Every structure is written in structure tokens, then in C-alpha cells.
Amino acid sequence: MALTLVRLLNIIIAALLAGVSFGIWMGFNPLSLSPSTYVEQQQNMLGGLKVLMISLVFIATLITIVSAFLQKKNKPVFIVLLIAAVFFIACILITRFGNKPIDDVVMTWTADALPDNWTALRDKWWSLHIMRTIAEMIALFLVTWASIRKN
Template identity: 50%
Template sequence: MPQRIIRFCTIVMAALVAGTIFGIWIGYDPKDLSAPTFIEQQQSAILALNTLMPILGLITILLTLTSAFLQRKNKFVFALLLVASVFFILSGITTRFGNQLINSVVMTWNMDSPPNNWMELRNQWWTYHELRTLSAFIGLCLIVWTNMKKN
């Protein structure tokens, strides 16, 4: 029973993390936004998610590793869950050393006087976001797949 609870919680947490990242990718493409709109939207999102998402990501990684450990007798499931953990770790590393570095700069911006390089930083941020979206999505798919394969 505890293994089923861990598996369930792993799916839910991975879905929350990947779903939030995916929702940002689908709904918040900044390429057509004016500088003031981009800055306002980005600063609002940073305030709302910059602390919460890394915590949820860490919980997801720990649950996925725990689930892998509990299923270590099934080498195929064990390996896939370890790979899923790696994809969530890559998503976290991309966030920490890509997106969040740019986030800290964006938080200093004034909507009325954006820096000259705001579009360059916006585009860099978006590239990092696309990478972490793909990584989190692959991690989620692997977690769901292992739970479909294991009764």
C-alpha cells in the first residue's frame, strides 16, 4: 500500500510541475508583447512561481527517486524512473542556472524604461523555458508509462 501511495503522489506532483511549465509555454509566449506588458507579466509570474516551483520540482524528484527505489526489483521500471528523475533534474538545473538568473535581472526592470537588451534576455529566457518544458514533459511521460506498465 505505501508503494501505491508513493506512485500516486509521484504522478500528481510530476503532473503539477510539468503542467504548470506546459501552461506557461502554451499561454505566455512573450514574442508579441510590448516591453511594458512583458515586464509586468514576467514580474508577476516570477513573484508567484519563483519559490513555489523549485520546491514542487524538488518534491517531484525525491518522490520519483523514492518510487524507483521501491521498485528496484523491476529493473526496467527502476531504470525508467531514474531516467525520469534525470529529466526533472535537468529541468531544475535549466531553471536555476538559466531562467532564474534572467528572472533576477527582470525583477530590477522598470516598465517605463526597459533596458535596450530586454528582447535579447526575453528570447534567452524563452529558450531556457522551452528546454525545461521538454525535459519536464519527458519526465512526466516516463513516470506515467512506468505506472501503466506496473500493476
């Protein structure tokens, strides 16, 4: 029963994390936005999702590792879940060392006073976000596969 609950929570948390990121990827492409719209949208998104996304990625990582160790006798599942955890850790590292420094700068901007390099920062953030989303989607696939496969 406990393992079933851990597997279910693992899928749900991983799906929420990947789903939010995928929704941002599909619905908030900033490349065609005006400077003022970009600043307003990005600052709103960062302010609204920061705590949620940090919480989800840490919980997803932790529960994936717990799930792996609960199933360590099943080597294929154990290894797949550890690989999924590595993808979640990659998301944390991409965010911490890639997106977050840019986020911190963007939060200081005003729509009428953007730096000359604002589009370069926007594009770099967007590329990092896509990388992070792909890593989350791979982790979700691995977690789901490990949870539904027949032994």
C-alpha cells in the same frame, strides 16, 4: 499500499509541475507583448510561481528517486524512474543556471527603463523555458509509464 501511494503522488506532482510549465508555454508567449506588458506579466509570474515551482521540481525529483528505489527489483521500472529523475534534475539545472539569472535581472526592471538587450534576455529565457517544459513532459511520461505498466 505504500508503493501505490508513492506512485500516485509521483504522477500528481509531476503532472502539476509539467502542467504549470506547459500552461506558461501555451498561454504566456512573450514575443508579441509590448515592453511594459512583458515586464508586468513576467514579474507577476515570477513572483507568484517561484516558490511553487521550486517546491514542485524538488518534490518531483525526490519522490521519483524514492519510487525508483522502492521498485529496484523491477529493473525496467527502476531504470525508467532514474531516467525521469535525471530529466527533473535537468529542469533544476536549466532553471538555476539559465532562467534564474535572467529572472533576477528582470525583477529589477521598470517598464519605462528597459535595457537595450531586453529582447535578447526575453528570448533566451523563453527558449530555456521551452527546454525545461519538454524535460518535465518527458519526465511525466516516464513516471506515468512506470506507474501504469503491467509487470
